[in-house]
Amino acid sequence: MEKNRIDLCGKKILCMYEGNAEKAILNILLDNSLLIFDRKMLIKGKPVRRERVNIIEKKYLSDDFRCQIVIIRVIDSKNEKFKLSKLYVNKVDSIINTITSPEIEILTVIADDNYDRYCSSNYSKPSLYCKAEYKNIKIKSEEFIEKRFSDPLVLVGAIKKHKKSIGKDNLTLFDLLI
Secondary structure: OOOOOOOOOOOEEEEEEOOHHHHHHHHHHHHOOOEOOOHHHEHHHOOEEOOOHHHHHHHHHOOOOOOOEEEEEEEOOOOOOOOOOHHHHOOEEEEEEEEOOOOOOHHHHHHOOOHHHHHOOOOOOHHHHHHHHOOOOOOOOHHHHHHHOOOHHHHHHHHHHHHHHHOOOOOOHHHHEO
């Protein structure tokens, strides 16, 4: 499995996540030095929640940085638009969309060795499958993710298996691993 080359050398990174599960996953990977970037490279020293473009620009891109910025977005939609205004477009080297398609819950399904079972089920999305299988457990909560992936190598294994299932045309969390 070949990784896409992402050049972050000498750049500041704005890493955005969609929800609490993505936040917990990014923090596990950062805390265990498993990503191609670390907290020192991040604007504000941590991943930030996804917001509207104009809010992101004002909150995170308005500072005067001495280097180009790379925006990494951890999202589940391949078609979500993120267009910077003319005032900020020159500050940003690139925008990298990292896809968790179909949904971040797929990592739990894979880690629990239920991917084939999910694929043969009648559930159209991993979230529906997980709702039925995990009943009253909030599997997208930070607490669940931190407990489920307390061994970060289990998370890395799930990310690698997910990359195989999603194909090579899309960037995934796999492409951010060291």
